Amino acid sequence: MGVLLKISTIETLYYDRIYALHGLSLEVKEKEIFTVLGPNGAGKTTLLKTIAGLLKDQPNKGTIEFMGKSIHRLPPEHISRLGIVYVPEDRGLFRELTVKENLDLGCWGRRDKGVKDDYEFVYDLFPILKERSKQQAETLSGGQQQMLAMARAILCRPKLLMLDEPSLGLAPVIAHQVYDALLEISKAGTTILLVEQNAKMALRIADFGYIMETGRIVLEGTSKELQENEDVQELYLGVGGERVSPKGWRLYKKRRTW
Ligand SMILES: Nc1ncnc2c1ncn2[C@@H]1O[C@H](COP(=O)(O)OP(=O)(O)O)[C@@H](O)[C@H]1O
Ligand SMILES: [Mg+2]
Known part of the structure; x- marks a missing residue:
């Protein structure tokens, strides 16, 4: 499948000095579900806002191409007209x-x-x-x-539907309903870019995933590759249960490789 969105080495800053994205690159292919996983503060929301054109004068460096054309620093209305639709974490409804x-x-x-x-x-x-x-x-x-x-x-x-932590704050059974619906939306032909802290949920439906920490992509692979990666299992999927020392520190088997 063709590449729908191509981001190359972008840098996004807040207040001209706080780096939230440091030379981040990623691709989203047509008709597939891509996920960006990472802990709180990794820069996931900043990434989606940068793509949607919601951060003034950002990205500071790097390029963003959608359907082969640069959308770098276009106004947000223009970007949404091109078919990039963003569901923010607070859902952005008219209450x-x-x-x-x-x-x-x-x-x-x-x-x-x-x-x-x-x-x-x-x-x-x-x-x-x-x-x-x-x-x-x-x-x-x-x-x-x-x-x-x-x-x-x-x-x-949308040609590209971007969602920011759709499962956040939902009871597991409701979160599963939301995720099942995302699969249906994908099957109907919409490309999805999904940002999540809940790696288990996201990898269940995604084709491909990126792991993001402090503004950088540290690992990428198919959902299967990520699910089988020991570091991902330990840090993001909680496989094997959490081992805690008598003093209450979390014990990791080994240092992550990234
Ligand atoms: N409006 C803002 N002003 C200044 N710093 C911000 C702002 N929004 C986010 N940040 C900082 O940018 C980094 C990434 O935040 P964010 O994109 O919200 O991460 P995530 O969505 O992965 O939790 C964090 O260090 C956060 O404190
Ligand atoms: Mg966020």
Whole structure:
């Protein structure tokens, strides 16, 4: 499959001096699910915001190409018009508007005949949104709000759907529903870039993953390769259980290789 998004050695800074991304490179291929995993503070949100053009004058260095063309420092409206749609961690809903009004904003400006089909697709995916269509978004549960944010994004017909920690704060059974829906969205042909702290969940559905620590990619591979990597197992998947010393320190079998 072709490369949809190509990021080369980007640097992103806050306040011109705090480096959040240090020469980061990655690729996202068409029709696949790519995930970026890493602990809190690694720079995952900064990466998505940089791609979406939401950080003024960033990236400071490096290039970002989407469908073979540079999107470097384009305004965010322009980037979203090209088909990069971002579901932020806080979901970015209009809390006082109804579910249906939020959805209508997703397809705002669309004139094509596919809108009706897309509504059918999202209502099939998340029947609860049809049931609750007249309810204010803020009255939905966290999981339902995540579903609404994803549904609204799909109604923009994204070429690349980027999600920031969609499982955060959700009960495991709800998080699994959200993830099953992501698989369906992917099967319907949308390319997905998913950022997560929950490596187990993300690697279950992703084709390819990057591990990010302090603004750099430290390891990359297919989901299978990452799931089989001992360091990933120990640090991100909790395989073998956590071994704790009598003084309460976490014990690692060995130093990670990156
Ligand atoms: N608005 C901001 N101003 C200054 N520093 C920030 C800002 N947002 C994030 N950072 C810093 O950038 C680094 C990466 O943060 P972030 O991208 O939010 O990581 P993650 O999403 O992986 O938790 C952290 O050190 C964080 O403190
Ligand atoms: Mg984050």
